[in-house]
Amino acid sequence: MIHHLVLRIVAKLLVPFILLFALYVQFHGEYSPGGGFQAGVIFAAGFILYGLIYGVDQYRQVISPDWLRRMAALGVLLYIGVGLTTLLMGGNFLDYDVLADHAIQGQHMGILLVELGVGITVATVMMSLFMMFAKP
Amino acid sequence: MSDLYVDMSVITLLAVTAVAINNIRNLFATAMLSGIFSLLSAALFVSMDAVDVAFTEAAVGAGIATILFLGALMATGHGRSAPVKDSKFALLLVVITGAVLIYGTLDIPHYGDPSAPVHQHVNPYYIEQTRIAIDIPNAVTAVLASFRGYDTMGEVVVIFTAGIGVLLLLGRVGRSTASKGKGRS
Numbered sequence: 001m002i003h004h005l006v007l008r009i010v011a012k013l014l015v016p017f018i019l020l021f022a023l024y025v026q027f028h029g030e031y032s033p034g035g036g037f038q039a040g041v042i043f044a045a046g047f048i049l050y051g052l053i054y055g056v057d058q059y060r061q062v063i064s065p066d067w068l069r070r071m072a073a074l075g076v077l078l079y080i081g082v083g084l085t086t087l088l089m090g091g092n093f094l095d096y097d098v099l100a101d102h103a104i105q106g107q108h109m110g111i112l113l114v115e116l117g118v119g120i121t122v123a124t125v126m127m128s129l130f131m132m133f134a135k136p
Numbered sequence: 137m138s139d140l141y142v143d144m145s146v147i148t149l150l151a152v153t154a155v156a157i158n159n160i161r162n163l164f165a166t167a168m169l170s171g172i173f174s175l176l177s178a179a180l181f182v183s184m185d186a187v188d189v190a191f192t193e194a195a196v197g198a199g200i201a202t203i204l205f206l207g208a209l210m211a212t213g214h215g216r217s218a219p220v221k222d223s224k225f226a227l228l229l230v231v232i233t234g235a236v237l238i239y240g241t242l243d244i245p246h247y248g249d250p251s252a253p254v255h256q257h258v259n260p261y262y263i264e265q266t267r268i269a270i271d272i273p274n275a276v277t278a279v280l281a282s283f284r285g286y287d288t289m290g291e292v293v294v295i296f297t298a299g300i301g302v303l304l305l306l307g308r309v310g311r312s313t314a315s316k317g318k319g320r321s
Binding site for chain 2: 025029030031032033034035036037038041042044045048052065069072073075076079080083093094096097103104107108110111114115117118121122124125126128129130132133134
């Protein structure tokens with residue numbers, strides 16, 4: 001894998017665009033197809049492409065397995081945290097209406113945060129799956 | 137009408153791919169063909185106007201799943217699956233199951249039928265309330281993240297649990313190198 005010059009250059013050029021596209025899918029999910037799940041997978045695919053071309057050792061230098069596990073837990077906690085926040089603010093669990101002064105604004109904020117939690121968990125779980133499979 | 141031709145050709149290609157996956161013994165080719173199968177399914181979903189599902193199928197099925205197959209192939213080093221003896225009984229079983237499934241589809245409503253039960257239950261409420269209560273254009277996101285937010289939370293927990301499971305099975309973190317050989321078996 002070391003000597004594939006064309007692959008290495010193309011991957012290096014593509015990775016930033018893949019990550020940017022993932023962020024677009026993440027934060028534009030309310031207006032177009034997509035959302036946290038798809039964005040997370042695409043974001044992970046960008047990193048995994050890098051890992052496939054440059055090797056797992058270098059992939060591990062970019063992101064540590066430890067950090068990945070923490071982020072995976074953080075995504076779930078963010079999701080549940082939004083639910084608990086709405087509970088504390090006087091609404092039902094995951095009732096975003098109470099998050100802001102205006103109910104619709106609260107819904108937008110809640111959906112954005114929840115989707116972010118989904119995206120973080122999916123991306124980091126996929127990235128650590130690849131790490132586990134690539135070098136058991 | 138052209139929709140029908142597109143659907144028919146995609147379904148034909150799906151069937152051809154499925155037969156090829158079944159017959160080919162080279163595991164690399166099988167992994168690639170399963171990616172193609174997912175991509176064709178995604179095309180079918182697009183033609184059925186289910187863009188969000190198609191997006192997920194393309195990203196997960198054709199993208200990540202194929203990469204994980206390749207990773208597993210690289211890790212195990214097996215290039216070919218063991219030859220399987222064709223069994224008449226298995227063929228009979230598959231044909232009977234397929235026939236039963238097709239018989240089952242005769243009873244379900246036609247595709248896009250507005251009087252189908254699925255369009256009568258909570259769907260009208262979701263479509264109406266997406267505009268009023270949530271005010272975002274993508275109703276799928278509204279259903280996923282807000283109306284059925286509790287379900288989606290479960291899904292995220294499932295993904296997290298799956299990740300933890302793989303970490304426990306394959307992860308080497310915190311394990312001494314001496315137990316490496318033992319853990320592999």
